[in-house]
Each structure stands twice: as C-alpha cells, then as structure tokens.
Amino acid sequence: MGPTVPGIDAGTRQRLIARFGNEVEVWFDALPGVLTALEDGWQFKLGSPIPRGSVSAVFRCRMADGRRAVLKASPDRARLAFEGAALDAWHTVHTPAVIALDEQLGALLIEAIEPGTPLVVSSIYPAAESVAKLLTSLHESGVSNPSYPTVEQRVAYLFDSSAKLYERHPELTALIPLDLYERGRRLATRLAQQGSPIVLLHGDLTPSNILDGGAERGLVAIDPAPCLGDAAFDAVDLLLWQADDLETIAARIERLAAATNMDAGRLVGWCVAFAGMSALELASQGNGAGAGMDALLELASQA
Template sequence: MNDVTARFVDERQRRRLVRRFGDHVVDWLAGLPSVVEKLAAQWRLTVEGPAPHGRTSVVLYVRRADDTEGVLKLSPDGGLAVAEAGLLRMWGGSRRVPDVWALDAGHGAILMERVEGDTVAAGGVVPPMETIGGLIARLHGVEVSPAQRAELRPVTARVQFLFDRWSRERSEGPAAEIVPAALMHRGSARARDLANGEVDVVPLHGDLHPGNVIDGGPRGLVVLDPQACLGDGAVDAVDWVLWKATDLTEVERRVGVLSQAMAVDGDRLLEWARAFAPCMAVARANRGQVGSPEFDLLLNLCRVPA
C-alpha cells in the first residue's frame, strides 16, 4: 500500500477489504487516490480525511463548495454502491437515512450527507425498544414502486451470504472449539425456512445492527450502510432483540415491544433471533468474549430445538 493510499486506508481496513473481496482489492486500493482526486474535481469537494470504514467500503469526510459537510463512500463493488444509493433514496422521505447527493456507479462512489453523532454501538446504551421498533416501522412503511421492489434481491440470498461468512469465521477462529458446527447448521436451516416465507415482505435494510445506527441528536436516529434486500420485515429487528441481552425474559420483553411497534408476528421474530444466535456467538467467541451472561444466552437460544 503506497503512502498516498495510506492517507485514506489503514492496514486493518485493507485486511478487511481483502477478506471481503479477495486479493484483487490491492490493485483497487493502489488506484484509489487518483479516483478520489477525479471525483473531488468532478463534484467540487475538499477531502478532509478518513472516516470510520465498513467491511465493504472506504469512507472519507469531505466538504462541498457551498461548505456543507459530506461523506464520500467508495466500494470495490460498484453494484453494492448502486444498490445502497437506491435504497437510501427510496427511504429518503423518512428522514431516517442520509441524503444521497450523487452517485458514480463506475467508480462505486456515493456522495452523501454527513450526519454528526456516535453510533448506538459506540454509545453502548440500549435504546428503548419502542424507539427502535418505530424506526424500523417507518423505514418499512415507505411506499415503494414495483420497479424499485424488482431491483432488490431476496432475503434468501442475504441469509446464505451471512451463514457462509460466519461459518467461515467460526472455522478459522477460536470459535471452532467453542461454538459447535451443529448449532450453525441448525441456525442456517431455521433461517432458510423463515426466509422462504411470504409473510410481511418489505424492503429490508439487511444489516440493521447498533453499529449502523447513528444517534443524530435533534435529527433522531439515522440508519447507515443498508444491504438492500426484500423479505420478512421481522428480520431487521434481530440484532436489537439480542444486543446486550442477558436472559430469556429480557429477550421475550424486547420481542413483545418490537413486534407490536413493527406489526410483525412475535413468535416469528423470536425464531429469527434463535436462527442468528449462533452467528452472534461466533462473533463473541472470536473476540474472546465467552463466559458472560450474554454469550451463554446466545448458546442457549440456538440450542432450542426447532
């Protein structure tokens, strides 16, 4: 990685991108400075420096000619950028997502509004489930045209991707000795059954965890980084059912509040949580977070027979 690229991407992010997309990302990163220079000229931007990155992109803080603060997001996969921009624009009327100002599909680049604030994950405080349920319901309630729906991949594809990813993470990390493979297989089968249903089918965020929600202060909660798909609306609430929960009573309470706020079936939401519990257990095990009430709860949830 050359010195110019290193201004935008640290070694940790480089490893993330290579793991996600493969070794060809190294060439993409080498050409990134010239792409950023071209887009800055095209959109009249001043590049201020790197912003927190996701698993699929490089994100830079920028300022437009009129002095408004923005974010330039670049992905090695132009299709991901197009899908994300489309979903953010579709949800724009909700005011629960950043405004998209420009898209360059050829360079996998999105220019969007900068929303100030920390993510919910960084804050570390579990918001009221009524607030989260209302946020998700507002996104799912946006009117979507048939053409827009046709552009969204089915949630079955997202489920397959996630279980492939976490099965690989399990086999390559400490979780291999802690989370039985049988629990991953059971969770995958559960999730596939749920994903193949035709109940409450809506445009989904697909990755709505606390690290992808910003507390924007007066702006309210703002959602980032959608992995656009179409399917059962209950799946978007799974992370909120389980995040920092330490016992089944708390899980069931959250399911009750969320399912009512979102107008989805509570039993189905709990089944989605059981399905993804082994993936979350793998994540904790690989970070050395075992032996806690949160970890034990995840294992107990995914051990319950279907």
C-alpha cells in the same frame, strides 16, 4: 477545488483485503486518482478517513456550500449501487440523503449525520419507541424494487460468510458446535421462504450501522445491504445486542411487537435462527464467556 487526497489508513486496507483478497491492492493503487476526480467533479473537499466498513473506504468531506458529507468508495460497485438506490428509495429522516452516486467509479456521496455516533460506540441501548420508529419508517417508506436480492439470498450469504470463522478459529466448535450453527441456518431459510408481507429491508441493521441523529431525527440507519422480505428480519441484531438473559430478549420482542404490529412469533423465530451466528461472532472476537454468551447458546438450542 484542488486535490487533498488523504492517505488510506491501515485498518481500511486490512479490512478490504480480508473481504476481497489481495487483488484489491490494484483498486487501492487507483484510488487516489479516483478520489481526486470525484473531488473535482462533485465539488467537495476531502477530509480524514473514517475507520469503519469492510467493503468501502470511507471519508469525511465538506461540500462547496459548507455542508458536511461522507464519501464511500468501494471495489464492489454493484453493492454500492444497490446501497445508493435503496437510500434514495427511502423517504424518511431515518436514513441519510444521497448527494451523488457514480456506479462506474464505485462512489457514493451522502449527507453526514450529526452527531452521528454509532450505537456500538455509545453502547447506549435505544428505547423501544426509537427502534420502532426506525423500523416502521424503513419498511413503510421504502420502494421494493424487484432487482434487489431476496431475504433468502441474504440469509444464505450471511451464514456462508460467518461459517468462515470456523476456518480461522477451529477451536470455537467446542463452544458453538457446527450442528447448532447449521440448525440456525435451516430455521432462517424456512422463515425466509414462508409467506409474509414483502418490504424493502435494510438487511444489515447492526449497532454499527445505526447512528444517533440527534433529537429531531432520532436513530438513523446507514450502510444498508438492501433485500426484500419479512420485516421482522431487520430487528434481530438489536433484539440480541447486549442481552444477558432470555428474559431481556423476550421483553424486547414483546415491546417491539406492540409498537410495530410485527408478529412476535416471527421475531422470536429470527432471533433463535441467528443466535448461533451471533454467539460465533462474539466468540471470535474473544468474548467467549459471560451471561450474554450463555443466553445466545440457550436461544440457539431452540432451533
């Protein structure tokens, strides 16, 4: 197939520079050649960029046999290799199939999900049964490779990364005091260290990374940051999303615990631990006022 390399959209460049620094420009300079080589080697036609992701440039593409696919290319080759290995380790319709992976080039080709609308775009809160099916399929079908990071390492990474928001928005300490944030970190660390059944976790199961897979597939999880630990960790983002009061969060926890046999107390604990971080991220996006923020701050105060 002939080269059809599209331009890199400005948003992707900005997100990756914010993540990796200006040195990522060298990677961007080499990217067109990499894409052309992949297109020829893997026999697909490159399409338009998908404006998402902070660690990869993502493109729509079509295979020679007509299948739709998605190509991810990243300067973080190790993370993309972990992602590809985890997706390959899950034997479920609730994750996309891996078509090809090139660890040296930092490229991953996966099947496209149809219709593929992320929850964060549709703003439709999924039924508890759908969430339970997704989580159960991930945690029961995955293979726990000991090379993956632990959930304790994932917790440390997330809290370190989000703490940088205080540097960019120092005024947010008035709304989310640093002590409140650090209490959440300490609780999350304790939860990660406590004995619990170890499963392969998605590790980044946010509404941005959950797609509508249609009536047959249900919810489909993409862009994992795989790690090993407590199954309840993966539920936090969905439990806190679009919740305007503590009663809503409590009801979600009760329904999810009943549907998955997860420990309700651990679900509560993880939500308390991450409530301060969730509040900080919301506030940094200009969503500082409202019932949802009040609920998160009240929950975080329980840490």
